[in-house]
Amino acid sequence: MTRKVMVTGGAGFLGSHLCDALLAWGDDVLCVDNFFTGQRRNIAHLMSHERFEFLRHDVTFPLYVEVDQIYNLACPASPVHYQFDPVQTTKTSVIGAINMLGLAKRTKAKVLQASTSEVYGDPEVHPQVESYWGRVNPIGQRSCYDEGKRCAETLFFDYHRQHRTRIKVARIFNTYGPRMHPNDGRVVSNFIVQALAGEPITLYGEGARPAASATSTT
Numbered sequence: 001m002t003r004k005v006m007v008t009g010g011a012g013f014l015g016s017h018l019c020d021a022l023l024a025w026g027d028d029v030l031c032v033d034n035f036f037t038g039q040r041r042n043i044a045h046l047m048s049h050e051r052f053e054f055l056r057h058d059v060t061f062p063l064y065v066e067v068d069q070i071y072n073l074a075c076p077a078s079p080v081h082y083q084f085d086p087v088q089t090t091k092t093s094v095i096g097a098i099n100m101l102g103l104a105k106r107t108k109a110k111v112l113q114a115s116t117s118e119v120y121g122d123p124e125v126h127p128q129v130e131s132y133w134g135r136v137n138p139i140g141q142r143s144c145y146d147e148g149k150r151c152a153e154t155l156f157f158d159y160h161r162q163h164r165t166r167i168k169v170a171r172i173f174n175t176y177g178p179r180m181h182p183n184d185g186r187v188v189s190n191f192i193v194q195a196l197a198g199e200p201i202t203l204y205g206e207g208a209r210p211a212a213s214a215t216s217t218t
């Protein structure tokens with residue numbers, strides 16, 4: 001039996017690579033995205049694939065489909081993008097998680113949440129270990145992302161405890177690579193974009209650690 005796998009945020013940087021991998025493993029892939037930061041060209045090569053389907057949809061609205069697995073990646077990852085409409089960012093994480101967990105509960109699908117190292121806030125512990133609960137701020141300019149992801153994790157674990165939903169939560173740390181949005185704005189991709197353009201590379205702050213304005217984290 002071919003598995004039906006849904007990838008929300010599938011037209012984004014990580015989601016499009018995940019779609020590639022799932023198709024290579026033989027799965028049927030339903031890619032769901034509202035193209036907020038995702039780009040058509042990230043999935044253009046998949047459009048004619050017989051096991052690939054694309055649905056333009058915002059995860060803050062309920063979705064009724066039959067699937068075996070859900071990868072919930074929908075959410076802008078770069079500060080430039082998630083601060084553009086912070087209320088929508090929180091809605092995407094929280095209401096998106098509720099909608100995906102509701103779908104997983106109904107279909108008995110396994111569901112993975114793309115969480116973030118930002119759940120640790122501005123941590124005092126390096127490197128961060130899972131037993132560390134973080135040093136967090138609910139009212140800052142980045143809180144729409146950080147707190148949205150924290151609340152999504154809470155929902156995932158409560159659906160597991162309350163409804164036995166099969167969950168996975170992956171706390172992703174900064175990731176870079178092909179298909180990343182060129183205006184991502186984070187330090188390493190800024191270096192790469194400037195280097196590719198033959199421009200001087202901007203050194204942020206004192207060069208010892210990123211300044212707040214350098215938007216170094218996701």
Ligand SMILES: NC(=O)c1ccc[n+]([C@@H]2O[C@H](COP(=O)([O-])OP(=O)(O)OC[C@H]3O[C@@H](n4cnc5c(N)ncnc54)[C@H](O)[C@@H]3O)[C@@H](O)[C@H]2O)c1
Nearest residue numbers: 009011012013014034035036037038058059074075174175
């Ligand atoms: N890239 C990283 O370094 C990193 C680090 C930590 C966590 N993550 C998480 O991984 C996931 C993917 O990140 P990415 O780097 O590929 O970012 P990305 O911005 O390239 O991809 C996010 C995708 O979600 C889509 N999206 C946003 N809001 C949506 C909504 N309401 N409904 C439907 N689709 C929506 C966007 O259009 C985009 O295609 C995100 O959840 C992000 O928080 C990424």
